[in-house]
Amino acid sequence: MLSVAVLISGGGSNLRALLDAAADPGFPARVVVVGADREADGLAHAEEFGIPSFTVPYTRYATREDWGAEVAAQLDVWQPDLVVLSGLMRLLPAQVVARYAPRIINTHPAYLPEFPGAHGVRDALAAGVDQTGASVIVVDDGVDTGPVIAQERVPVLPGDDEHTLHERIKPIERRLLIDVVRRVATGELDLAAAALGEPAP
Numbered sequence: 001m002l003s004v005a006v007l008i009s010g011g012g013s014n015l016r017a018l019l020d021a022a023a024d025p026g027f028p029a030r031v032v033v034v035g036a037d038r039e040a041d042g043l044a045h046a047e048e049f050g051i052p053s054f055t056v057p058y059t060r061y062a063t064r065e066d067w068g069a070e071v072a073a074q075l076d077v078w079q080p081d082l083v084v085l086s087g088l089m090r091l092l093p094a095q096v097v098a099r100y101a102p103r104i105i106n107t108h109p110a111y112l113p114e115f116p117g118a119h120g121v122r123d124a125l126a127a128g129v130d131q132t133g134a135s136v137i138v139v140d141d142g143v144d145t146g147p148v149i150a151q152e153r154v155p156v157l158p159g160d161d162e163h164t165l166h167e168r169i170k171p172i173e174r175r176l177l178i179d180v181v182r183r184v185a186t187g188e189l190d191l192a193a194a195a196l197g198e199p200a201p
């Protein structure tokens, strides 16, 4: 059984979907802990499912590295096999990435490498593209620059705003995330190979 830690900043709808999937006894992974960089609304999902959680408020630390060291210390308590960044709106410092790589993945609401960063949906709309997407990547030291392990296109519809487009992307993200976690758990997807740039099966 693959043990998964999930880090969030916001409402945690992707976290929720993973918790729902993992509640099925046939699903090969379990969420063992949920962490946040602030008092995120999504922590309520962990509570509802009886999953332990921790908060390491980013603003209470002098440097990103100090904050990251505490996040890593909290994660280490649970020895997760996989760390999922699911709407964590902070860049993990390099020493934390190095500690868990290649067992850290991130969901992103765009078709990477298009529109990386904190405003993937807004940036796609501003660029006037007629399609964007959803991606799951292996985290590296850059901003959404790691190897893509799953992605799918999502059309931009006339009249879309950031909210409507993001709400259409999120269900795709959830499906991709759950499928990636399942494939990592079964060994079908080898993150070490993916991190070396080998194409995902």
Ligand code: GAR
Residues within 6 Å of the ligand: 008, 009, 010, 011, 012, 013, 014, 015, 042, 086, 087, 088, 089, 107, 108, 109, 117, 118, 119, 120, 170, 173
């Ligand atoms: C998701 O769309 C996730 O991909 C995005 O934040 C949203 C979180 O939603 N993450 C990023 O943009 C990271 N660059 P949720 O809190 O409802 O799961």
